[in-house]
Amino acid sequence: xxxxxxxxxxxxxxxxxxxxxxxxxxxxxxxxxxxxxxxxxxxxxxxxxxxxxxxxxxxxxxxxxxxxxxxxxxxxxxxxxxxxxxxxxxxxxxxxxxxxxxxxxxxxxxxxxxxxxxxxxxxxxxxxxxxxxxxxxxxxxxxxxxxxxxxxxxxxxxxxxxxxxxxxxxxxxxxxxxxxxxxxxxxxxxxxxxxxxxxxxxxxxxxxxxxxxxxxxxxxxxxxxxxxxxxxxxxxxxxxxxxxxxxxxxxxx
Amino acid sequence: xxxxxxxxxxxxxxxxxxxxxxxxxxxxxxxxxxxxxxxxxxxxxxxxxxxxxxxxxxxxxxxxxxxxxxxxxxxxxxxxxxxxxxxxxxxxxxxxxxxxxxxxxxxxxxxxxxxxxxxxxxxxxxxxxxxxxxxxxxxxxxxxxxxxxxxxxxxxxxxxxxxxxxxxxxxxxxxxxxxxxxxxxxxxxxxxxxxxxxxxxxxxxxxxxxxxxxxxxxxxxxxxxxxxxxxxxxxxxxxxxxxxxxxxxxxxxxxxxxxxxxxxxxxxxxxxxxxxxxxxxxxxxxxxxxxxxxxxxxxxxxxxxxx
Numbered sequence: 001x002x003x004x005x006x007x008x009x010x011x012x013x014x015x016x017x018x019x020x021x022x023x024x025x026x027x028x029x030x031x032x033x034x035x036x037x038x039x040x041x042x043x044x045x046x047x048x049x050x051x052x053x054x055x056x057x058x059x060x061x062x063x064x065x066x067x068x069x070x071x072x073x074x075x076x077x078x079x080x081x082x083x084x085x086x087x088x089x090x091x092x093x094x095x096x097x098x099x100x101x102x103x104x105x106x107x108x109x110x111x112x113x114x115x116x117x118x119x120x121x122x123x124x125x126x127x128x129x130x131x132x133x134x135x136x137x138x139x140x141x142x143x144x145x146x147x148x149x150x151x152x153x154x155x156x157x158x159x160x161x162x163x164x165x166x167x168x169x170x171x172x173x174x175x176x177x178x179x180x181x182x183x184x185x186x187x188x189x190x191x192x193x194x195x196x197x198x199x200x201x202x203x204x205x206x207x208x209x210x211x212x213x214x215x216x217x218x219x220x221x222x223x224x225x226x227x228x229x230x231x232x233x234x235x236x237x238x239x240x241x242x243x244x245x246x247x248x249x250x251x252x253x
Numbered sequence: 254x255x256x257x258x259x260x261x262x263x264x265x266x267x268x269x270x271x272x273x274x275x276x277x278x279x280x281x282x283x284x285x286x287x288x289x290x291x292x293x294x295x296x297x298x299x300x301x302x303x304x305x306x307x308x309x310x311x312x313x314x315x316x317x318x319x320x321x322x323x324x325x326x327x328x329x330x331x332x333x334x335x336x337x338x339x340x341x342x343x344x345x346x347x348x349x350x351x352x353x354x355x356x357x358x359x360x361x362x363x364x365x366x367x368x369x370x371x372x373x374x375x376x377x378x379x380x381x382x383x384x385x386x387x388x389x390x391x392x393x394x395x396x397x398x399x400x401x402x403x404x405x406x407x408x409x410x411x412x413x414x415x416x417x418x419x420x421x422x423x424x425x426x427x428x429x430x431x432x433x434x435x436x437x438x439x440x441x442x443x444x445x446x447x448x449x450x451x452x453x454x455x456x457x458x459x460x461x462x463x464x465x466x467x468x469x470x471x472x473x474x475x476x477x478x479x480x481x482x483x484x485x486x487x488x489x490x491x492x493x494x495x496x497x498x499x500x501x502x503x504x505x506x507x508x509x510x511x512x513x514x515x516x517x518x519x520x521x522x523x524x525x526x527x528x529x530x531x532x533x534x535x536x537x538x539x540x541x542x543x544x545x546x547x548x549x550x551x552x553x554x555x556x557x558x559x560x
Contacts, residue, residue: 054452056448056451056452059448059451082454083454083455083456084454085454086451086452086453086454087453087454090452090453091452093445093448093449093452095445097443097445097446097448097449098449099446099449099450099464099467099468100446100467100468101467109450109453109455109463109464110453110454110455112463113450113453113454113455113456113459113463114454159449162449162453163452163453166453166454
């Protein structure tokens with residue numbers, strides 16, 4: 001972790017849903033252009049933590065957050081306009097959620113709301129984004145068709161293309177393959193592998209093999225805390241904490 | 254499980270169980286039959302009404318002429334002139350105006366209630382709008398007559414009894430329908446769509462207008478169609494404010510007479526050919542509403558398929 005640039009860091013981050021202390025004292029430093037996997041059993045707070053990074057928890061009532069989240073050394077909750085923040089930190093959700101409009105309009109949605117109107121520019125962004133998301137070849141002849149007609153895996157890649165279209169620096173992925181079949185999952189994993197060269201990716205996953213396959217760093221969450229965080233290889237080969245080992249070897253979770 | 258496995262008690266129970274099954278089947282059949290009957294009642298009513306109106310209203314088209322009635326400009330029953338074109342126009346204009354007004358205000362209200370309003374405020378607004386739906390139409394008409402009509406007279410002149418007054422009253426009358434149906438369909442837009450939009454950096458308003466409303470459009474359209482049906486069929490409120498002069502309205506401030514008010518005003522004393530002409534007015538109204546429904550549902554079914 002020496003010479004790498006730290007993209008996102010948290011300091012004593014806590015999150016409460018009403019009385020429920022869901023995220024506890026998280027201190028984590030996430031490297032640029034790396035894939036960081038967050039693993040842990042259901043309800044361990046990893047998705048909730050993920051959503052503090054682009055402030056998606058703002059939507060939920062009764063949420064209280066203490067501590068700090070830094071993105072490029074600026075405080076996410078104080079120094080950023082939320083629009084600017086979410087433009088730079090994109091998000092892919094658990095369930096593919098393309099809008100009920102054409103494939104083209106889905107990808108062009110982000111650029112359009114951020115003020116791009118020229119058709120040539122939009123055409124180019126759409127093509128580029130779909131290419132980067134490895135979807136262009138499959139959909140180039142039916143860009144005007146409704147996105148809901150795509151398969152689940154294609155929909156999820158479309159959602160990734162939609163995020164790429166606004167040129168984010170960080171992409172948060174909240175269990176992006178949990179609703180997909182193995183083949184579609186594999187495609188998304190390949191895609192993540194490609195994207196890590198240009199983007200900082202933080203991915204929540206239930207699937208430990210997936211974390212082992214695609215991530216550089218892994219953080220193991222349990223009961224809202226980070227039990228262990230480090231190089232993926234190390235976490236999976238020689239975990240320091242007994243609980244990490246138990247989880248990874250499938251003894252609970 | 255135990256009982257099924259035990260051969261003796263299973264045998265003993267077999268007969269009674271069969272009986273119970275048969276009884277249950279019978280009950281199911283009776284219930285089904287009753288439901289079918291109820292469903293058939295609606296269809297039967299439609300058939301009877303349609304038959305009666307057409308039976309009483311169609312012959313006059315042969316006697317006076319289709320063109321003379323539908324495109325005739327003069328309504329003088331005593332001189333056997335039964336042109337109802339001015340009323341067709343008035344009905345159309347009043348409906349279009351009311352929908353333009355009611356759909357705009359109604360949709361914005363629904364957006365506010367579904368997406369923006371704090372809980373306490375929606376608890377005030379929603380019941381108020383629902384109450385609006387319960388007010389009898391004659392009260393709307395009365396309200397229009399003593400408030401809207403004088404206001405129009407004061408600010409625009411022309412006496413106040415006018416197409417404009419009818420549009421305003423009808424627009425308010427169809428609000429509850431449009432608001433409640435649009436709100437329901439906006440609320441049923443999956444939260445995932447909104448999250449997806451917000452996560453891309455869209456503001457709340459951008460999300461509402463570019464994702465939520467388009468996603469809810471078939472429900473919103475249904476609300477507008479229902480509102481339109483109510484506006485075109487409304488009689489009492491319209492009679493009280495529109496002036497009821499059977500002339501083609503030249504402006505919003507002109508008096509006019511709709512198809513429905515034509516029937517309601519003259520039916521009590523009409524006889525012979527005159528009465529038949531009123532039924533013919535009903536036929537035109539009926540066909541009119543049918544066409545409207547078919548056209549709109551086709552349009553929206555197509556929109557739904559593209560979805």
